[in-house]
Amino acid sequence: PSLSAPLSLSPSLCPPLSAMVYFEQLKESQDAWEVCAEALAKGIYSDDHVKFFCFQVLEHQIKYRHGGLSPAQQQLIRETLMKWLQLQLMNSQPEKPFIRNKAAQVFALTFVMEYLTHWPKFFYDLLSLVGLNPHGVDVYLRTLMAIDAEVVDRDILHSPEEVRRNTLIKDSMREQVIPSLVESWYQILGTYQQSHPEITCQCLEVVGAYVSWIDLNLIANDRFVNLLLSQMSVEDLREEACECLFEIVNKGMDPTDKTKLVESLCQVLQSAGFFNVEEEEDVDFLAKFSRLVNGMGQSLVLSWTKLAKGGEVKDAAESLSAIEAKVPLLLQLLVHDDDDISANIVGFCYDYLNVLKQFPLLTDQQKTNVEAIMLAVMKKLTYDEEYNFDNEGEDEAMFVEYRKQLKMLLDRLAQVSPELLLEAVGRVFNNTVQRWQTASFMEVEVAIRLLYMLGEALPASHGAHFSGDTAKTSALQDMMRTLVSSGLSGYQHTSVSLEFFETVVRYDKFFLVEPQHIPNVLMAFLDHRGLRHSSPKVRSRVAYLFSLPSPCVTQENGFPTAGVLIVHGESPAERKQALMRSLEEERQAALADCLSHAVGFASRTSKAFSNKQTVKQCGCSEVYRDCLQTFLPALSCPVQRGSLRSAVRSFLHRMIICLEEEVLPFVPAASEHMLKDCEAKDLQEFIPLISQITAKFKDQVSPFLQQVFMPLVLAIFEVLCRPAEDNDQAAALEKQMLRRSYFTFIQTITSSGMNQVLANQGVENIERVLFTIIQGAVDFPDPIAQKTCFIVLSKLVELWGEKNDTSHFIYKHIVPACFLAPLKPSFDLTDAQTTLSECALTLKMIHLRRGPEFIQYLQQEYLPSLQVSPEITQEVCQVLQQPDAKGPQKTT
Structure with missing residues (x-):
């Protein structure tokens, strides 16, 4: 439908081929967003996806075109959002979470754009509308988290202009609205903790997010903290309450005030029984509690460090006393059977030991603490009986990481008191x-x-x-x-x-x-x-x-030691002979290894040069040519063949840069050696070398490429056809990577203007290669290889598509590949857009080269043979003929 006609926003009412195109047009349209706004404000559609898309259209308008909107249009957006929110208050069932999240993002974007200018009463309007309606409160809290992501989140990179804007927003919010927001949070926490625990948890998350940049006194007061502490005893809320208290404790502030805050919090937690770790059975909660204690402990250590450096002896002593009073709790958590609980307290433990390290002498109590930490670390280093040594999975990997944390503690213990540790x-x-x-x-x-x-x-x-x-x-x-x-x-x-x-x-x-x-x-x-x-x-x-x-x-007597062991051993003479022979082979392997290192050193010295000119200026061209002459025979060495070939290949890569065309006389002999008795990995590493030579020297290497092309292709085919065990994942991966390298090699040749290399291989060989490209495009479940194959096919159509003798291959093989590849069960839909795009470009290229004949073939022969309806056939052909389109898009 045209944008001037009455608009339908339901995907089911749009032809499947053009639905996504139509929606994208709506996004880009100057005025169609108003239709989406009306649909949201009036609740016209019940389809979740349509509602979501309407919010996407609004989001696009606000994010990219807000500055170009008239005041009336900006007012329309504000009214739309508030009317949509009003509808939510009247609905018996809330919208799906993904719609609420998208709505919150749009609210937040509008806030960022308009709070400082046109909508200073944003929060008051929101709060007066939602009141204590649970559906409205949910959207309000999600909006606050979305605003935090837009304005505060330090993990998101902002431009200098955005940073300046965000600073102004936060300053304005602190001055005008934060006390009201905090009061709303207090009311929400008190109202919903029994009836809607999920809303209460959301609110606790909001408090935790905002506390880092608002006035802490608004939160860290008896009224608010007592409410949070009461929620520590509610099963559905305790974990989120713990996280919220952690964020409060983590707030940057004066060290003396921080010590007082942490101590008052600890006193209340201890009197409420939270320090009795052994009696708590909920390990998930204990993991959060351990993180909270870790935060309190690290905050106290930071306070002590600042006070000690500032020479405030009395306050520093109070902070140290507060730290050491937490050590018994630290030890309970560190030695807990659950490793997550233990791991969460390691930071505080490490910092406490760092404090002790700065004292020349330890008190008896401090020595006792150190010994207790040592015993705890030794206990926690011990494997569980359930550890699976034969098939290590995620749990085992987590324990290995946890052991690394414990090793840090052991190292720090050694710095505090090496004698005690020993x-x-x-x-x-x-x-x-x-x-x-x-x-x-x-x-x-x-x-x-x-x-x-x-x-x-x-x-x-x-x-x-x-x-x-x-x-x-x-x-x-x-x-x-x-x-x-x-x-x-x-x-x-x-x-x-x-x-x-x-x-x-x-x-x-x-x-x-x-x-x-x-x-x-x-x-x-x-x-x-x-x-x-x-x-x-x-x-x-x-x-x-x-x-x-x-x-x-040592290196010098390795071989003599082995010889003595063989000669003086009790083995019979035959056995000694075999052992001495294997020792000689070992010596050969050592020499080959030495040669491999020599080639590697030569490669590394060449990194000082960026091109042939710099090598010539230093008079080093002859040196590197001599190296090439010396190193190439190593390719035929039967010992350490893999490492030697790899080293020489790397050297050749460098010489292509340093010697340029002077390297070409060495390439044929090197290629001949590398194609003998090769494995998948050898070929996979050889192909980039040939591709580099092809791309750099083009016509200069055309005769050589024509000569080596089929031997290389046949070597690849031979390796790919070798049988392998069904469950040999390593072999399967090697073959997949080799197949990708092969297709990339063909792509390099076709895209470098070297199509004569292919053209001169003979009809039978050309067809064999082309069929492998078709097979790669359709049959292998490898989106990277598929994309490369379609790029090759598109290029071949561009080069040869106008020739009449190629039309049969195009229509019988390339066209079906473009349509059938996406229909394969193995087709990777997560990567479908890129591969589908190449399919479409290939079809467009066929149309460019064959013209109306191709359209006629699709209409009268091919698409009817697939039982595609005349309407869809007509639509596909129309899209292919559009000069501004890439081809058929993804269909449902």
């Missing part, structure tokens, strides 16, 4: 190791883990000191001796095995002073406890750890 760990470690045969894996693992963590936590004088003098041996040295001589390496649990080997490698300097333990530890690495362990996870990690250089087996 003593505590030593006590736990020795007690566990003495009874390791009967202890649970969790106890044994955490005992070794604590020893491992000491390596980073303790200062160098403790953590790195292993002495050859038996009179000076450290506690760490004693624990290491106990670890390697206890038999713990044979404990039958993967977590313990891994922790044992990690710790042995962490403290490899221990073996310099007590080398007598090397044989036993070496055997643990080599036998069923390490490299031959039943767990692949243990085997792979041990293999990595065993390959690391260490002071007891």
Whole structure:
């Protein structure tokens, strides 16, 4: 329908193909928004999607065209919003949440545009209208949160002009309306906590959001705080009330006043029984409460820091006393069985330890606190029995992150009192190791883990000191001796095995002073406890750890040590021969690895040059040509082939930039080597190199490309056709990435004006390639590949579409691909707009090249064969013929 005709806003009354186009026209129209405004003000439509769209049209008008509206039109928007709100007060059922949220956004946008100029009574008008009607209050609260997002939210980037405007709005609100808003919140909180807990929770969220920039005295007073505290005891409200109190505590203010506020709040919470953590069974609430306590504790620490720096000794002492009074509660929450509750208090714990770190001497009570925190951290580091080591999921990942937080605490404990920490760990470690045969894996693992963590936590004088003098041996040295001589390496649990080997490698300097333990530890690495362990996870990690250089087996004597072990071992001669042969292969691998590093170093030196000219100016062209001559034979090396090929490829990429056309003589030989015995990953990495050469040198490399094109394509086909296990996700992903690279390569050739490369491959080869492009566009559930394929098809139609000998392929294969691809069950609708756009552009290009003949084919043959109605067929053809349209859009 035209915009001048009577407007219908129901999608069901518009043809499916043009419904979205029509709605977009409404958005862009200068005056059609008024129809939407009337529909909202009068409640004409019951369809939720139509109502939502009407708000979208208004939103677009306010956001982008507000300055161009006449005063009467601006007044119409204000009246529309208030009339719509009035309708909500009379409805028995509220609108859907998504409509209320969109309405709130439009209210907020209008507020931002007009509060300082045309609508200073915005809030008074809103409050006088909604009163205490629950539907109206809901919209009012949602509007306040939307205003917070527009005006206050620091995560949203604003222009300097918007920042200035937002500052003026907040200043004006503080002066004129905030006390009235706070009073409305108080009334809402008191009125609805029993009948509408969801509205009460919304209001608590509003208070928490606004408290950061309004006068705190309006909220932090007996009347308001007592109301919030009473809601801490209401099951449906307590979590949101906790969050609200957290935001109040988090408010920036004078340190002395902050201490008084937190202390008064704590006294009330304690007297109400909230500090009795053990009696509370609701872990979700305790997680929020723990966050609140964390906020209170961190606020007190910040106050103490400011007061101490300012030399205010008496007030600082009061803040410190307040901090330490919270330590018993901190410990209850830190040691709680639920890790979320514990994790939420870590920040306060860390900050408290940071305070203690600044004191030269600790009081007895402070030492007791430190020891209690140490024990809590050690307990919480322990795995649960439910931890799934074989199939680690989200819960396991969360525990690993939580352990990292606990490690921060352990490091800070070491800074506060390294002696206390060493003593505590030593006590736990020795007690566990003495009874390791009967202890649970969790106890044994955490005992070794604590020893491992000491390596980073303790200062160098403790953590790195292993002495050859038996009179000076450290506690760490004693624990290491106990670890390697206890038999713990044979404990039958993967977590313990891994922790044992990690710790042995962490403290490899221990073996310099007590080398007598090397044989036993070496055997643990080599036998069923390490490299031959039943767990692949243990085997792979041990293999990595065993390959690391260490002071007891240095790079220089790695091979001699292995030779001695082979010669003096008890294996028969045949076995020794095989071992020596494998050792030689290892030496070859080491040399290949060295060569790979050399190529990498050469690549990195070239990064100083930006182009051929800069290389010539420094007289380095010959140096890099010599490097190319030296490195290319490495591509045929059978050892470390993957890393060598990767290194040489990277070097060639750099040389294309640094040597430009001087690199071309080396390319054919390099390509020949890289296409031999290649895997999916090799090809996937080789294709960008060829694409870079194609895009940069174009006609200069045309003969070479014509020669290498089919060998490369056939190598790709051969890899893609190799059978793979159904559940081999890695192989499937490699093939998908290779397929994408292949299609991108074809796109590079067609878009670089190199169509003669394809044209000179022979009819049979051209058809084979074209069919793969059609297959990629239709059959593979990969939107990235599909989009690339349609770009290629569109380009090929542009290049060859006018030729009569191509019409058969276009009509029999390309046209069906454009229509059938979106109909596939595997078609990704989340990415449909981009892929559909390429389909449409391809159809437009066919029409551009074939003209009326194409339209006739669609009307008389193809679309009727799909049983498309004449009306839709006619509509599709009309859209294709429109010069300003991209083609058929998404249809329902």
